[in-house]
Amino acid sequence: MKKKRIGILTAGGDCPGINAAIRGVGKTAIVKYGMEVIGINNGFSGLVDMETYEMKEELLSGILTLGGTILGTSRLKPFKPDAITNEVDKPQIIKENYDKLGLDALVCIGGNGTQKTAQLLSEEGLNIVGIPKTIDNDVWGTDVTFGFDSAIGIAGEAIDRLHTTANSHKRVMVIEVMGHHAGWIALYSGLASGGDVILLPELKYNLDVVAETLIDRSNRGKQYSIVVVGEGIKKPKKKSAAAYISKEILERTGLETRDTILGYIQRGGSPSPQDRILATRYGAHAADLINEGKFGTMVSLENDRITSVPLSKVGGKLRLLTPDHYLIKQAQAMGVCFGTSDGCKRKK
Numbered sequence: 472m473k474k475k476r477i478g479i480l481t482a483g484g485d486c487p488g489i490n491a492a493i494r495g496v497g498k499t500a501i502v503k504y505g506m507e508v509i510g511i512n513n514g515f516s517g518l519v520d521m522e523t524y525e526m527k528e529e530l531l532s533g534i535l536t537l538g539g540t541i542l543g544t545s546r547l548k549p550f551k552p553d554a555i556t557n558e559v560d561k562p563q564i565i566k567e568n569y570d571k572l573g574l575d576a577l578v579c580i581g582g583n584g585t586q587k588t589a590q591l592l593s594e595e596g597l598n599i600v601g602i603p604k605t606i607d608n609d610v611w612g613t614d615v616t617f618g619f620d621s622a623i624g625i626a627g628e629a630i631d632r633l634h635t636t637a638n639s640h641k642r643v644m645v646i647e648v649m650g651h652h653a654g655w656i657a658l659y660s661g662l663a664s665g666g667d668v669i670l671l672p673e674l675k676y677n678l679d680v681v682a683e684t685l686i687d688r689s690n691r692g693k694q695y696s697i698v699v700v701g702e703g704i705k706k707p708k709k710k711s712a713a714a715y716i717s718k719e720i721l722e723r724t725g726l727e728t729r730d731t732i733l734g735y736i737q738r739g740g741s742p743s744p745q746d747r748i749l750a751t752r753y754g755a756h757a758a759d760l761i762n763e764g765k766f767g768t769m770v771s772l773e774n775d776r777i778t779s780v781p782l783s784k785v786g787g788k789l790r791l792l793t794p795d796h797y798l799i800k801q802a803q804a805m806g807v808c809f810g811t812s813d814g815c816k817r818k819k
């Protein structure tokens with residue numbers, strides 16, 4: 472019987488754990504099902520340009536703990552209008568190359584944009600299985616994405632370090648973390664590292680409330696404060712969230728402030744043990760879904776159970792925080808300020 476051939480690509484921003492997922496898919500496909508695995512370099516653009524090679528089992532060894540993606544990535548969105556012209560029709564090229572490569576299925580490892588493209592390719596008749604990844608944790612249809620746990624570990628450690636220098640200099644430290652439109656990294660790293668004020672893109676904040684909270688802390692003898700802000704909070708264009716909030720705090724309180732943008736450090740390096748395990752479970756399940764012929768799906772986690780959801784339900788949606796999230800409520804009850812007018816009151 473002809474061996475099944477599967478392709479794997481990684482698209483969008485990288486994150487810790489992608490190689491663990493590639494290994495999970497590849498090893499399960501080869502060892503459990505006797506499939507052939509084709510690696511496609513640089514996301515969807517590698518499928519357009521036929522940058523492919525066979526991934527033998529040896530190539531999947533030694534990558535579990537490695538950051539980034541051995542396949543490389545790109546942000547090409549083949550269904551964007553500028554990718555479909557009279558001269559070049561990228562979705563059509565992808566379909567032809569999928570056939571030329573003799574693929575029986577394609578695994579697309581990526582965030583929201585990638586899952587949307589995966590859905591559209593599935594509607595074009597390709598056999599697709601998606602695997603959600605991103606530090607932002609904002610993919611709809613799964614409880615968590617790998618990359619997130621590593622990112623909050625890195626951000627948490629950075630904030631811990633800012634505590635000691637803030638304490639020495641009696642300053643307000645403003646730390647900007649990634650997450651795009653989602654505040655998951657800000658909320659989790661802020662709580663894990665004792666942030667006094669946490670500003671989330673999903674929650675409307677009031678700078679006067681933030682200023683009052685910081686003055687009140689100072690009046691209660693707290694010599695320094697930690698303010699964690701998600702990069703996607705509402706702010707003037709052309710300014711970083713950290714620089715904006717820091718300046719506003721200084722102007723409103725007179726307290727000395729400093730700002731730090733953590734940036735791409737949050738996306739680099741080795742995945743946390745939890746992300747290695749999650750990525751491995753996702754990868755293995757993707758191979759199982761291919762074996763069962765369950766295409767047009769994305770692997771997902773529901774109450775710590777690995778399952779899958781239809782790509783048609785995932786594409787084009789974001790999983791964002793809501794103001795009633797239990798961690799926000801719990802933090803508010805302990806005096807953490809989210810800048811909302813209702814959440815910073817202390818019982819006198």
Ligand code: F6P
Nearest residue numbers: 484582605606607649650651738
């Ligand atoms: O989606 C992951 C992420 O790191 C976001 O947190 C951030 O806004 C964005 O990617 C940065 O993207 P780029 O790699 O294009 O600079």
